[in-house]
Amino acid sequence: MNAKSSVSTKSKHEQLGLSNTEVVDMYKYMLLARKYDERSLLLQRAGKINFHVSGIGQEVAQVAAAFALDRERDYFLPYYRDYGFVLSVGMTLKELFLSVFAKAEDPNSGGRQMPGHFGCKRLRIVTGSSPVTTQVPHAVGLALAAKMKKKDIVSFVTFGEGSSNQGDFHEGLNFAGVQKLPVIVMCENNQYAISVPIKKQLGGKVSDRALGYGIPGVQVDGNDAFEVYRVVKEARERAVRGEGPTLIEAMMYRLSPHSTSDNDLAYRTKEEVDENWKKDGLPKMKQYLIDHGLWSEEQEESLLREIQQQLKEAIMSAEQAPFPKPEDTLLHVYASEGEV
DSSP: OOHHHHHHTSOHHHHTTOOHHHHHHHHHHHHHHHHHHHHHHHHHHTTSSSOOOOOTTOHHHHHHHHHHSOTTTOEEEOOTTOHHHHHHTTOOHHHHHHHHTTOTTOTTTTTOSOTTOOOBGGGTBOOOOSSTTTHHHHHHHHHHHHHHTTOSOOEEEEEEGGGGGSHHHHHHHHHHHHHTOOEEEEEEEOSEETTEEGGGTOSSOSGGGGGGGTSOEEEEETTOHHHHHHHHHHHHHHHHTTOOOEEEEEEOOOOSOSSTTOOGGGTSOHHHHHHHHTTOHHHHHHHHHHHTTSOOHHHHHHHHHHHHHHHHHHHHHHHHSOOOOGGGGGTTTSOOTTOO
């Protein structure tokens, strides 16, 4: 058999350099994120937590992107639906639940921010804020620092397509393009900016906007883990070679309401949502693993039981953790004595 035909017999993940273990781990994180999301929604409906903003339908792209990065060295600026991403780079279920229960040990903000405002120093997850898109110029600044220090790392930032209409997006990309900075900018295009559908937001593609800044723009199927992995991996390789940023537009659909405060059927139909459930990348990933002899229904049931136990333990631990002290409200707001 010649070399060419040998390569062609490789499965898709092997062609991309992913081992069997890695591709199974990707699926495990996707399912973990989905189950965390579903449980948080139930906790909110039961009155246990105040608010939840869902990422259901977006986990495949998030986890695939995380696996294409250097999870030990790169810097991450995820947006508020990125549970699959932050779990993949090292956040724990307990840490996520500490946030939704607003507890003092919450690594994101000590219980001060809304859920989904990720931040974790040990994992190089840079804190986010409620105004959308502010994380883009921050990611560009980190990439500038990496370039100045001659480090072969990248910053990776995500946001929804509605954010691509904000000034921060354009200013960040323009600066990154001019300076050829090692930043990967990934739009998770889930078709809705809260209640505004894509047709009322954009006259073209988000990825085409890259042309104005002299950088590559790639649109990819966000329900295809391997395509997302490929384009993010290629973008990282370009960045560390000194070739500058890449804008990636991962196409997907927000299967859940915008948040637990949202009635999505006021602006879209149940039929539309049901139709998009058929495109969900999670069962497709499961079927790929089964087709390649890497997964079975027995393993699926075992993993689901394991996840349920992990959720139970994390919730119990987070619920029992102490709330912040009232005086902690002033922490990190005013300079304390000796800091000025």
